[in-house]
Amino acid sequence: MAKKLIQVEKLSKKFKDEEALKDISFSVHEGEIFGFLGPSGSGKTTTIKILTGQLAPTSGKAFILGIPVEEIEESIYEQLGIVTDNSGLYERLSVYNNLTVFAKLLNVDKKRIDFLLKKVGLFGDKNKPAQNLSRGMKQRLILTRAMLHQPKILFLDEPTSGLDPVTTESIHALLTELKDSGTAIFLTTHNMDEAAKLCDNVALLNEGLIVEHDSPKALTLKYNQDKQYQILLRNQKEHLLPHTADSFAKINHWLANDELMTIHSCEPNLEKVFLEVTGRELV
Numbered sequence: 001m002a003k004k005l006i007q008v009e010k011l012s013k014k015f016k017d018e019e020a021l022k023d024i025s026f027s028v029h030e031g032e033i034f035g036f037l038g039p040s041g042s043g044k045t046t047t048i049k050i051l052t053g054q055l056a057p058t059s060g061k062a063f064i065l066g067i068p069v070e071e072i073e074e075s076i077y078e079q080l081g082i083v084t085d086n087s088g089l090y091e092r093l094s095v096y097n098n099l100t101v102f103a104k105l106l107n108v109d110k111k112r113i114d115f116l117l118k119k120v121g122l123f124g125d126k127n128k129p130a131q132n133l134s135r136g137m138k139q140r141l142i143l144t145r146a147m148l149h150q151p152k153i154l155f156l157d158e159p160t161s162g163l164d165p166v167t168t169e170s171i172h173a174l175l176t177e178l179k180d181s182g183t184a185i186f187l188t189t190h191n192m193d194e195a196a197k198l199c200d201n202v203a204l205l206n207e208g209l210i211v212e213h214d215s216p217k218a219l220t221l222k223y224n225q226d227k228q229y230q231i232l233l234r235n236q237k238e239h240l241l242p243h244t245a246d247s248f249a250k251i252n253h254w255l256a257n258d259e260l261m262t263i264h265s266c267e268p269n270l271e272k273v274f275l276e277v278t279g280r281e282l283v
């Protein structure tokens, strides 16, 4: 069975009177991409800070690689990759040298730098100073740095926010490769399509509470109360049919007469699930 690399039990965090996290529990296994989804201010960054030893919880327990977060020592960072907003690059150093600094610290073979730069499409830019990179290129460089040492757990705070679809796609491919090699990825995102595509499991966070927790597929099916089918016929007419015997008779008729072009079931996406559970949008 896959090992639990992150384990959180009834974790709470209070800032003065404000309860930022309320009794949250979840775990993340090796080779799992876990999506932590919630609107601004719901407690995502606070959770990452607690899990990476930057902030102490008020109550509850959290373990990283089996170690209680209160006992995290410097050496654990050799097994973690952390990508957040403040992942500062050395702006004047080249792409390559930004990575060699970390490769030295983490005892990583320099061959891996070239290997990863090719993967993220930055090999041709390896001699450019970081300050001359576009936002998407910087994001890929930060991610490369976090993956240099093949971390057991990778924390990613909004890894593709504001990036173009091509860059987003290459980052998704990389994350999937990393997951396949056994890394547990803890991902926060506002992007529900990204979460549905990448994550094995997601937790929906609202005002510090986990209000749902399951695979994206299971959640969309659970909230598919009002089942409907969207149909396009050869004559270009579109129909939206409810889940009734009458609809099935119609569909059978169209099928038998080769009139049906496309048919889709209309289960809600994660955005709609969030809206239904909390009554609020995910932005």
Ligand SMILES: Nc1ncnc2c1ncn2[C@@H]1O[C@H](COP(=O)(O)OP(=O)(O)OP(=O)(O)O)[C@@H](O)[C@H]1O
Residues within 6 Å of the ligand: 015, 018, 020, 038, 039, 040, 041, 042, 043, 044, 045, 046, 047
């Ligand atoms: N150091 C702090 N002192 C006081 N309150 C804080 C502190 N850090 C976070 N909070 C509060 O805790 C709550 C959760 O904040 P957090 O940064 O975890 O949200 P988030 O989900 O990461 O939001 P975003 O998506 O905007 O980054 C917010 O109400 C925030 O104001």
